[in-house]
Amino acid sequence: MSDLIRITIPVGQYVPSFEKVAVSAREVLAPVSADTQQDALGREWYRRSWMIAAGMALLVAAVATGFLLREKYRGKPTIVPVGQTASEPTVGLPVGEEIHILAGSNRKYVDHAGKLWGRDAFFTGGSPVASSVQHIWRTQDPIIYRNSRQGDFSYNVPLKPGIYELRLHFAETFYGPESSGGGGEGSRTMTVSANGQVLLHDFDVLADAAGERTADVKVFPKISPSSDGQLHLAFSSAQSGSAMVSAIEILPGVREQIRPVRIVARDAPYYSDDSRWWSPDTYFKGGQLRASQEPAEGTDDPEFYETERWGHFSYAIPVAAGQYAITLHFIERNSAETSGGGAEDRTFDVFCNGKAIVRKVNIRDRVGGNRPLVVKIKGLEPNAQGKLLVEFVPVTRYATVSAIEVVAE
The missing domain is CATH 2.60.120.430 (Galactose-binding lectin)
Structure with a gap:
C-alpha cells in the first residue's frame, strides 16, 4: 500500500486542506488504457485551445482599448487663458531671400x-x-x-x-x-x-x-x-x-518642419505686440469679414481683436505631414451690432478634418463680453490632401473667429 496526498480548497475559503489517501501499488502502477490516454489528450487540446482563444481575445481588447484611448485624448482642446499667451515661446518666421x-x-x-x-x-x-x-x-x-x-x-x-x-x-x-x-x-x-x-x-x-x-x-x-x-x-x-x-x-525654411502659419481675419497683414507677423485672411471659404471700433478688454493688444470672420465657413490650411497645434482666437462684442445679431445666444462647433475639436463654443459664457478667448488644440494631423480643414459650424446664430495660428509640434 502507498499513501497519496489529496489537496482540496473548501468553498468560500483560501486555505487548502491535506488528506492522506491509501492506494495499492497495483492501482499506482496500473497501465493507462488507450482510451484513457485519448481522453486525456482531448481534454488537454481543448484546454489549450480555450487558453489560446482567451489570450487572443485579451490581445484584441488591449489593442482596441489603446486605439480608443488614443482617439479620445488626441486633439483634445486645451483652454488657454489669454494672459498666459505672452509667456509662451514665440516661433518666428525665418528671414532671407524670398x-x-x-x-x-x-x-x-x-x-x-x-x-x-x-x-x-x-x-x-x-x-x-x-x-x-x-x-x-x-x-x-x-x-x-x-x-x-x-x-x-x-x-x-x-x-x-x-x-x-x-x-x-x-x-x-x-x-x-x-x-x-x-x-x-x-x-x-x-x-x-x-x-x-x-x-x-x-x-x-x-x-x-x-x-x-x-x-x-x-x-x-x-x-x-x-x-x-x-x-x-x-x-x-x-x-x-x-x-x-x-x-x-x-x-x-525651418529645419524638419513647415513655417508657422498665422492668419488674422482682415484684408491686410498685422504685427502683433509680441512681434509676430500675421497674414491677411486666406484659405477661407464662406463667411464675411467684419470690423468693430469697440476696444477689447483684458489684453495688451486690443487692435488684434478688432476684426472677425463670421457666418458658416471653413479654412483649408495647407501643411506638410506631421502633427500640429492650432490656436483659435475669439471675442464676443458687447454692442448690439454684433456679427449676425443675437450674440447672447451664439454657440457654434469647430471641426478639423471632420472631427469635432471644440463643441458648443459660447464665448460670452466662458469669458464674458468684449474679452478674448484663446483655445489651443494639439495633436492634429493633415488629411490625405495635406490640409487642416477647419470648419466653423453654427449651432445658434453664427460662428466667428478673429485669428488662427498653426505651429508644427
Missing part, C-alpha cells in the same frame, strides 16, 4: 500680404495660359490664379545654399461642371518633381481642392538646391490633360 513667381504672367503683382510677385521666369517649355475667371475660392488674390504655365515644362531656379520651403499654387479654371472645359475629377492629372524626387504623383488639382476655381496650395519643407546651385522643378502631364502651375513660392 522668390515669388507668377507662372504664365508677364506682369508683377503685390498681393494683400504685401508680397511682390515677379513675372514668369526660369522656365523651359510649356505655354502661358490666361483665364477669364474672376472669382477664385479660398483667396483674396485671384490674380495669382488667373494665369498658369501648362504642358510639359520645367523651372531651374538659382538658390543660395540652405533650407527652403516650397509652395506650389494651383487652381483649376478650365475643367469642371461650371467651366468651359466641362469634365471634372480626372480631367487633368500630372506629376511634379524637385531635383529628381517626385513630390506629387498623378496629382489632380480639382480633386485635391475639392472643386474647380479654388486656390490649392501644396507645401514642401526641407527643400535645398542641387549641387549646381539650382532647384530643378519638373511638371509632366500624366493620364489626362496638361500639367500646370499657377505660381511658385520659395521661402526661407
Whole structure:
C-alpha cells in the first residue's frame, strides 16, 4: 500500500486542506488504457485551445482599448487663458531671400500680404495660359490664379545654399461642371518633381481642392538646391490633360518642419505686440469679414481683436505631414451690432478634418463680453490632401473667429 496526498480548497475559503489517501501499488502502477490516454489528450487540446482563444481575445481588447484611448485624448482642446499667451515661446518666421513667381504672367503683382510677385521666369517649355475667371475660392488674390504655365515644362531656379520651403499654387479654371472645359475629377492629372524626387504623383488639382476655381496650395519643407546651385522643378502631364502651375513660392525654411502659419481675419497683414507677423485672411471659404471700433478688454493688444470672420465657413490650411497645434482666437462684442445679431445666444462647433475639436463654443459664457478667448488644440494631423480643414459650424446664430495660428509640434 502507498499513501497519496489529496489537496482540496473548501468553498468560500483560501486555505487548502491535506488528506492522506491509501492506494495499492497495483492501482499506482496500473497501465493507462488507450482510451484513457485519448481522453486525456482531448481534454488537454481543448484546454489549450480555450487558453489560446482567451489570450487572443485579451490581445484584441488591449489593442482596441489603446486605439480608443488614443482617439479620445488626441486633439483634445486645451483652454488657454489669454494672459498666459505672452509667456509662451514665440516661433518666428525665418528671414532671407524670398522668390515669388507668377507662372504664365508677364506682369508683377503685390498681393494683400504685401508680397511682390515677379513675372514668369526660369522656365523651359510649356505655354502661358490666361483665364477669364474672376472669382477664385479660398483667396483674396485671384490674380495669382488667373494665369498658369501648362504642358510639359520645367523651372531651374538659382538658390543660395540652405533650407527652403516650397509652395506650389494651383487652381483649376478650365475643367469642371461650371467651366468651359466641362469634365471634372480626372480631367487633368500630372506629376511634379524637385531635383529628381517626385513630390506629387498623378496629382489632380480639382480633386485635391475639392472643386474647380479654388486656390490649392501644396507645401514642401526641407527643400535645398542641387549641387549646381539650382532647384530643378519638373511638371509632366500624366493620364489626362496638361500639367500646370499657377505660381511658385520659395521661402526661407525651418529645419524638419513647415513655417508657422498665422492668419488674422482682415484684408491686410498685422504685427502683433509680441512681434509676430500675421497674414491677411486666406484659405477661407464662406463667411464675411467684419470690423468693430469697440476696444477689447483684458489684453495688451486690443487692435488684434478688432476684426472677425463670421457666418458658416471653413479654412483649408495647407501643411506638410506631421502633427500640429492650432490656436483659435475669439471675442464676443458687447454692442448690439454684433456679427449676425443675437450674440447672447451664439454657440457654434469647430471641426478639423471632420472631427469635432471644440463643441458648443459660447464665448460670452466662458469669458464674458468684449474679452478674448484663446483655445489651443494639439495633436492634429493633415488629411490625405495635406490640409487642416477647419470648419466653423453654427449651432445658434453664427460662428466667428478673429485669428488662427498653426505651429508644427
